[in-house]
Amino acid sequence: MESSIKIDFADNGKGLEPVIKVVLTPSDDPRDKLIQTFFQSLGDESSWLSVKFDGYTGGVGCPMTSYITVSAITPNELKDTLDVITNRISQKEPLEYPANNTTFTK
Numbered sequence: 001m002e003s004s005i006k007i008d009f010a011d012n013g014k015g016l017e018p019v020i021k022v023v024l025t026p027s028d029d030p031r032d033k034l035i036q037t038f039f040q041s042l043g044d045e046s047s048w049l050s051v052k053f054d055g056y057t058g059g060v061g062c063p064m065t066s067y068i069t070v071s072a073i074t075p076n077e078l079k080d081t082l083d084v085i086t087n088r089i090s091q092k093e094p095l096e097y098p099a100n101n102t103t104f105t106k
Contacts, residue, residue, distance in 0.1 A: 050069075
């Protein structure tokens with residue numbers, strides 16, 4: 001696999017914050033083709049994504065592991081997503097933890 005995912009830091013004007021960078025490198029490897037197809041399906045340089053915190057595993061003698069899923073929000077899902085965000089804002093509750101445990105970002 002030629003593509004890679006890297007954790008980096010960017011200055012947001014208030015200090016450094018972690019960012020996830022995906023380096024897409026075309027190759028004949030099916031994994032590269034899958035990741036490239038995923039990003040092409042977003043249809044633009046910038047798209048709406050859903051970040052779902054799926055849970056944790058770990059225990060005595062095992063490191064704590066977090067499972068996080070990043071997926072595209074389709075145009076059909078965008079209206080429902082906007083409704084969730086609007087409701088959260090009107091309730092003055094944090095957007096980080098809506099009912100379905102998903103954070104929305106652009």
